[in-house]
Amino acid sequence: MAKAPKTAIQPTREEDYPEWYQQVIKAADLAEISPVRGCMVIKPWGYAIWENMQAALDRMFKETGHENAYFPLFIPMSFLEKEAKHVEGFAKECAVVTHHRLEPSPDGGLRPAGPLDEPLIVRPTSETIIGAMYAKWVQSYRDLPIRINQWANVVRWELRTRMFLRTAEFLWQEGHTAHATPEEAWEETRLMLDVYSRFARDYLAIPVIQGEKTAGERFPGAVSTLCIEAMMQDRKALQAGTSHFLGQNFSRAQEIKFQNAEGQEDFAWTTSWGVSTRLVGAMIMSHADDDGLVVPPRLAPKHAVILPIYRSEDDRTPVLEYCRRLEREIAAQRHGEAPVRVFIDDRDLRGGEKNWQHVKKGVPLRIEVGPRDVASDHLFVARRDRPEKQSEPRSAFVATIGERLDEIQNGLLRRAAAMRDAHTRSIESVDAFREFFTPRNAERPEIHGGFALAHWVESPETDALLADLKVTVRCLPSNPELAGGPGACVFTGREATQRAVFAKAY
Secondary structure, eight states: OOOOOOOSSSSOTTTOHHHHHHHHHHHTTOEEEOSSTTOEEEOHHHHHHHHHHHHHHHHHHHHTTOEEOOOOSEEEHHHHHTOHHHHHHHGGGOEEEEEOOEEEOTTSSEEEOSEEEEEEEEOSOOHHHHHHHHHHHOSBGGGOOEEEEEEEEEEOOOSSOBTTTBOSEEEEEEEEEEESSHHHHHHHHHHHHHHHHHHHHHTSOOOOEEEEOOGGGSOTTOSEEEEEEEEOTTSOEEEEEEEEEEETHHHHHHTOEEEOTTSOEEEOEEEEEEEETHHHHHHHHHHOBTTBOOOOGGGOSOSEEEEEOOSSHHHHHHHHHHHHHHHHHHHTSEETTEEOOEEEOOOSSOHHHHHHHHHHHTOSEEEEEOHHHHHHTEEEEEETTSSOEEEEEHHHHHHHHHHHHHHHHHHHHHHHHHHHHHTEEEOOSHHHHHHHTSOOOSSOGGGSOSEEEEEOOOOHHHHHHHHHHTOEEEEEESSHHHHOOSEEOTTTOOEESSEEEEEOBO
C-alpha cells in the first residue's frame, strides 16, 4: 500500500478538522492563546490580515455615508436594565466591574479598594451606551439620520473558546444608526447586509446566503435580524455578519425621541450591524488546506515573496541585486486599487525552510531566484492555490502579476462556491433530513451534511429533532430560488410560506 503524502499540517482536515484548524493558526503564526483565560494574542501576520479587512470595510462604510466615532468601553449597569430583552440575551456573558483601584493587602499582595457606586459592564455590544448619547443629540427630524460606526473590542464571557471564532474578547466593528421613519431604517438594514455580502464575495472570496433569522435566533431586542451564512470546508455553517432592524424598541428604552415634520413627538427607528475577527476564522476554514493557510490576494499582507537562492558569497551579490530590481518592478504593478505588496526574504535560513514558512502563511506568490535564473532572466514561480511551480521570463511575469493575483482571487471564490453548491440539498422528508445530517461514514460520504433546504414551521417537536441532530435553522433565505415558495413542512406537514436553510454550525 502506498503511503499517504506528507503534509505540513498534521492532522489533516479529513483526520481531525477542529485540530487541523488550530494547527493552521499555529503554523501560519496568526495568533496564540494568551495568559488571560479565553483570550488570544493576535500576532503580526494575523493582525495584518485583520487590518486589510478593516481598511476595505471602512472604505465601504464611508462610501455608503457612515462616519466613525468611539464610545466608552464601560457601560453603567442601569443602562442595560432599561432594555430587558437585550439584557436577558447577554446577561450570562457580561463581565462586571465592581471595584475601583488596587491597594496593598496584608499578605503583601494587592486587593481591590472600595466598591463602585454602580457596577460597570464591559461592553458586550454598545446599543445602550450609544442610545444614551443619541438621546442627547436628537431633538428634531432635522437631526436625523445618524449613521455611525465604531471599531472596538468587546467582551463576552464565553465558556468554550476557539481562536478567532469565539473568544472572551474580540475585535469588531458595530454600526448604529437612527432614522425618522421605519422605511429608512429598513433600507439601512438591508443596505448593510449587502455591504457584508459584497465584502465576503469580493475580498474573502466566500459565497454567502442572505436571509432572515427566525424569531428564536434574533439579536436580543431586535424586531428582525438579517444575516449572511457561509459554508466551511467541513460543511458546517458560519454566520459571517448580521444586520438588525431594531424598530423603536431601543429608542423607547433610551428615550431617543424627536419632533417630526408634523410637529409631533416620535421615537427614532434604529438599526445596528456588525462583523468581527470571526471573519479571519471564516477565511481559514474556507480556503486553508493541509499545507496551511491560503489567503485571498485582496486581503494578503504580502502578495509575493522573493526568495534569493545562492551558495557562495560570489553568487550572493548578483542574486540580491537582481532581486532588489525585481522587487521594485513588482511593487510598481497594481492589484485592483492597491500596489502589489512584495518583499525579499533574505534571512539566514535554508531555502526549503523559508519556502515552507511562506506556504504555511498563505502568501499568494513565491518567487525563487538563483544564479542560473539571473543569467537567463527567468524566475521560478509558485502559486499558493496550485501545487506546481514553473520557470517564467521575468518581464512576462512582472507584466501579468496583477492578472495572476486576480486569477487566484477569483479561483478561490469559484472553488468555495462549487464546494457549497455540491453540498446543498433540497430535502423533502424527515427520513431524508435525518440521513443528510447523520455522521459521515466511508461508504456514503456524499450524504453527510451541508446546507439542507426544507419547508419548515416552528414547533416543539421540530425543535427536539433539530437539537438531537445538533442542527439549527440558519436563516429564511431571501433568494427566491432558495426560498422556493409555499409548501408542506417536512416535519409537521403544516403549510409553510417558504423553505429554510438548515445546517450544523459554529
